[in-house]
Amino acid sequence: MSSTVIELNKVTFGYHADRPVLQELDWVVPAGARVGIVGANATGKSTLLHICMGLRRVQSGDVVVYGQRRVTERDFREVRARMGLLFQDSDNQLFCPTVLDDVAFGPLHLGATPAAAQTAAREALKTVGLPGYEERITSRLSAGEKKCVALATNLAMQPDTLLLDEPTSFLDEPSRARLLDVLARLSVTLVMVSHDHEFMKALTTTRYCLRDGRLVTDG
Amino acid sequence: MKSVSHDALVVLDPRARILCAAGCCMATALATQPVAVIPALCFPLIVGVIFRFPFRRLSWMAVRLNGIFILMALTTLPFVDGPAWRSVGPLTITSPGAHLMGVMILKGNALVLSCAVFLSTMESASLGHALSRLRVPTAFVQLLMSVIRYIDVLLEEHARIRLAMRARGFCPQFNVLTLRTHAVAVGALFLRSLDRAEQVADAMKCRGHHGTYAATRTLHWRTADSVWIGTALSVIMVMFWLGWSV
Ligand SMILES: Nc1ncnc2c1ncn2[C@@H]1O[C@H](COP(=O)(O)OP(=O)(O)OP(=O)(O)O)[C@@H](O)[C@H]1O
Numbered sequence: 001m002s003s004t005v006i007e008l009n010k011v012t013f014g015y016h017a018d019r020p021v022l023q024e025l026d027w028v029v030p031a032g033a034r035v036g037i038v039g040a041n042a043t044g045k046s047t048l049l050h051i052c053m054g055l056r057r058v059q060s061g062d063v064v065v066y067g068q069r070r071v072t073e074r075d076f077r078e079v080r081a082r083m084g085l086l087f088q089d090s091d092n093q094l095f096c097p098t099v100l101d102d103v104a105f106g107p108l109h110l111g112a113t114p115a116a117a118q119t120a121a122r123e124a125l126k127t128v129g130l131p132g133y134e135e136r137i138t139s140r141l142s143a144g145e146k147k148c149v150a151l152a153t154n155l156a157m158q159p160d161t162l163l164l165d166e167p168t169s170f171l172d173e174p175s176r177a178r179l180l181d182v183l184a185r186l187s188v189t190l191v192m193v194s195h196d197h198e199f200m201k202a203l204t205t206t207r208y209c210l211r212d213g214r215l216v217t218d219g
Numbered sequence: 220m221k222s223v224s225h226d227a228l229v230v231l232d233p234r235a236r237i238l239c240a241a242g243c244c245m246a247t248a249l250a251t252q253p254v255a256v257i258p259a260l261c262f263p264l265i266v267g268v269i270f271r272f273p274f275r276r277l278s279w280m281a282v283r284l285n286g287i288f289i290l291m292a293l294t295t296l297p298f299v300d301g302p303a304w305r306s307v308g309p310l311t312i313t314s315p316g317a318h319l320m321g322v323m324i325l326k327g328n329a330l331v332l333s334c335a336v337f338l339s340t341m342e343s344a345s346l347g348h349a350l351s352r353l354r355v356p357t358a359f360v361q362l363l364m365s366v367i368r369y370i371d372v373l374l375e376e377h378a379r380i381r382l383a384m385r386a387r388g389f390c391p392q393f394n395v396l397t398l399r400t401h402a403v404a405v406g407a408l409f410l411r412s413l414d415r416a417e418q419v420a421d422a423m424k425c426r427g428h429h430g431t432y433a434a435t436r437t438l439h440w441r442t443a444d445s446v447w448i449g450t451a452l453s454v455i456m457v458m459f460w461l462g463w464s465v
Pocket residue numbers: 015021039040041042043044045046047048088
């Protein structure tokens with residue numbers, strides 16, 4: 001494993017040409033790091049995570065993930081097999097009819113047998129505290145439940161890097177505590193965007209603030 | 220959707236179900252005599268009864284569908300040339316017209332029934348998986364699967380927008396405001412569905428999906444599948460025999 005997981009060099013990105021969201025942004029995430037990102041609304045935190053997963057293509061600059069410059073869709077396939085992204089809006093993350101199908105989707109598409117994928121899915125559901133949810137209908141879960149299932153879809157793929165976009169939104173105190181416990185015990189590279197300062201403090205060692213399209217170190 | 224719709228046909232291999240449906244539909248489309256279509260109506264009915272297909276849910280759709288068929292038949296029939304069969308008021312129904320009407324209504328129902336019984340309760344992932352195992356071109360499978368997923372997205376967004384509108388005191392009336400609100404809602408529906416479909420596609424990519432469909436459940440071809448395929452084939456043969464002999 002290379003020593004840096006994510007390396008962004010002078011990355012510029014905007015949804016509209018006249019309104020860039022990220023401007024010549026530089027960023028390095030070493031392997032095993034626990035990084036937190038804060039920032040006002042609409043500064044581009046979610047966008048930044050999407051760029052790391054290859055869901056958005058930068059207009060200029062280099063995106064280097066796992067030691068290789070990534071440009072095409074094919075380049076990012078390997079990234080996505082190893083790196084998990086928890087979407088800010090779980091409704092966008094979950095798309096299968098039942099919870100089990102949804103959580104098993106990832107392992108299955110990484111080449112696991114259906115039986116192995118289901119085992120991994122059940123295991124992941126147990127980890128996030130939702131055992132027995134296998135046959136529930138995904139679209140009818142509560143917001144907090146959806147968030148936990150969305151996390152389980154990531155855990156089932158056994159990523160070595162996790163990008164979390166607002167992991168604690170909608171979670172009640174016990175679920176938040178469980179999440180804290182789960183994340184503290186995982187040995188992964190962790191990047192977290194959150195407005196929950198205590199949670200951030202407990203889990204991350206390096207913190208950045210996204211402001212005016214750039215990341216600045218934040219105490 | 221095993222737990223969702225209590226699909227009793229799940230015991231059959233999806234490939235067998237697709238082949239049965241496709242066979243029946245093709246034979247129905249080729250049939251020229253009303254009587255030849257009758258086996259294609261009876262077969263899915265019997266299968267549906269055996270596997271406890273929820274016919275009740277289908278009934279309202281069937282009523283509306285037949286309404287449309289009859290309307291279509293009545294608007295086109297007077298223009299068919301031929302000897303008169305009956306006259307209803309100012310309309311004269313010719314006997315080729317009546318024949319066509321019979322064929323049309325029977326065929327329409329047979330097609331809907333086979334697709335409903337064999338396919339409608341199937342989980343979409345199984346459908347995609349089975350189709351690709353039947354060597355249907357990947358591009359076609361992907362297109363079909365995105366259409367199926369998009370319908371779901373549309374319905375979900377529609378429900379959400381309606382809820383949001385009602386929460387803000389919207390109640391449909393017969394006036395311009397209601398009309399305009401509906402227009403805005405439809406616009407919003409398409410825009411949001413498009414966005415959501417894109418985001419779901421992103422979510423699928425993040426989970427290692429790049430084009431092929433893997434089903435959660437493995438496919439197993441059993442004797443029962445062969446038996447049902449055999450039955451479907453006999454039904455199709457009967458249909459052709461009826462078509463020739465009349
Ligand atoms: N799909 C899109 N198309 C066009 N503009 C977009 C799109 N997604 C985001 N934006 C815009 O890009 C900017 C950054 O959005 P982003 O979601 O990254 O913000 P964020 O920092 O995650 O905000 P929040 O804290 O509210 O989650 C916003 O101004 C937003 O309007």
